[in-house]
Amino acid sequence: MFAQLWHLGRVSHPLHQCGQNPIGPSAIAANGGKFRYLVETPGYVTPVPIKNPKDVIALYRKAAENAKKAGFDGIELHSANGYLPHQFLESHSNKRTDEWGGSVENRSRFTLEVLKEFISVYGDSKRVGVKLSPNGGYNDMGEKTFEEAKKLYSHLVQEADKLNLGYIQVARFLPDFDPSGRGLKDDFLAVLKPLVKKSSLFVNGGYGKDEAVEVISKSGADAVVIGRPFLANPNLVQVYEKGLPLKQPDWMNLYGKLTPECKIENPRVGYVDFN
Amino acid sequence: MTLALLSPLNVGSITLKNRIVMASMTRNRCPGTYPDEVVVKYYEERASAGLIITEGVLISPQGFKYISQTHKHNYNFKELNGLMLLEFGARNILKHGRRLLPLSMPKAV
Numbered sequence: 001m002f003a004q005l006w007h008l009g010r011v012s013h014p015l016h017q018c019g020q021n022p023i024g025p026s027a028i029a030a031n032g033g034k035f036r037y038l039v040e041t042p043g044y045v046t047p048v049p050i051k052n053p054k055d056v057i058a059l060y061r062k063a064a065e066n067a068k069k070a071g072f073d074g075i076e077l078h079s080a081n082g083y084l085p086h087q088f089l090e091s092h093s094n095k096r097t098d099e100w101g102g103s104v105e106n107r108s109r110f111t112l113e114v115l116k117e118f119i120s121v122y123g124d125s126k127r128v129g130v131k132l133s134p135n136g137g138y139n140d141m142g143e144k145t146f147e148e149a150k151k152l153y154s155h156l157v158q159e160a161d162k163l164n165l166g167y168i169q170v171a172r173f174l175p176d177f178d179p180s181g182r183g184l185k186d187d188f189l190a191v192l193k194p195l196v197k198k199s200s201l202f203v204n205g206g207y208g209k210d211e212a213v214e215v216i217s218k219s220g221a222d223a224v225v226i227g228r229p230f231l232a233n234p235n236l237v238q239v240y241e242k243g244l245p246l247k248q249p250d251w252m253n254l255y256g257k258l259t260p261e262c263k264i265e266n267p268r269v270g271y272v273d274f275n
Numbered sequence: 276m277t278l279a280l281l282s283p284l285n286v287g288s289i290t291l292k293n294r295i296v297m298a299s300m301t302r303n304r305c306p307g308t309y310p311d312e313v314v315v316k317y318y319e320e321r322a323s324a325g326l327i328i329t330e331g332v333l334i335s336p337q338g339f340k341y342i343s344q345t346h347k348h349n350y351n352f353k354e355l356n357g358l359m360l361l362e363f364g365a366r367n368i369l370k371h372g373r374r375l376l377p378l379s380m381p382k383a384v
Binding site: 202 | 303
């Protein structure tokens, strides 16, 4: 079991954190901003630029130490879907003029430095993974052109692979994860697969069973990361193995039903009632 | 055909029993930021996955969209979890989930 370590960066909201503004690489707000428990669409706010990214990297290190202490087999850096490390990666959300912004090398620095900290904490690079979403989309991400994105993610994946990670997880384009329509629809797996030599390559993004089989047997992925089918099918492996029918998730209870006091009415419903 | 998914995969010293990895998914079931026995049960039930990646665990207090600002801490359910889930909940998950560990972890923790 790997713990996924996460920092929201600019896509948090002051109303959810005692009036404090979120932080980000640069003072650039994401477009959009619908918050589940805030009325209407308050919008994303302009983040406070991080003075010294090493301070935030120190927080990642602390979380990694706690994960190790807690006994997790390993940790994954969430460097996808528009959260903080991803905000450093892309040129539109990172306009820094120091060593953390500008060139592809500089924009990749934050993700790579956090990964190095993780490795140093676990003492075994194979206990560290990273999740990337080169197509962008979610949380207003995505480089303008395939060429730009290809250059960025090729560099990042090559450097991450040199660290001999346990795995590099690459999410593909999913229309559901691209509410604003800015995501790139290109096939990054074909671009990145040859660059992953030492780490395992995990793929993610709405793979059904047949596609999952195919991406492993034909496209060279080592494993498939599957989300939604696990919601209502805790025994998913057996379901696939025996060809059993897939149960449908209880979407109304994906995040639990809230009482007026903002407590989850019954956390078990739609969560642990699928057997 | 399914064999491609069911064959083991070595990731360093860890052997994944199969190549079906459970993705990290926000489920908003940690009131007060603490994962409890219900959360443990949720992960235990999915232990046949080759590897489980937990829901995102925030590394420091931050607000998010999965809790109202009227909440007593004004924080998202996970925002303190960077420390709390890891310090308390995960221990709980691992303690109760010890029997599932061989699936993802051949060596004793």
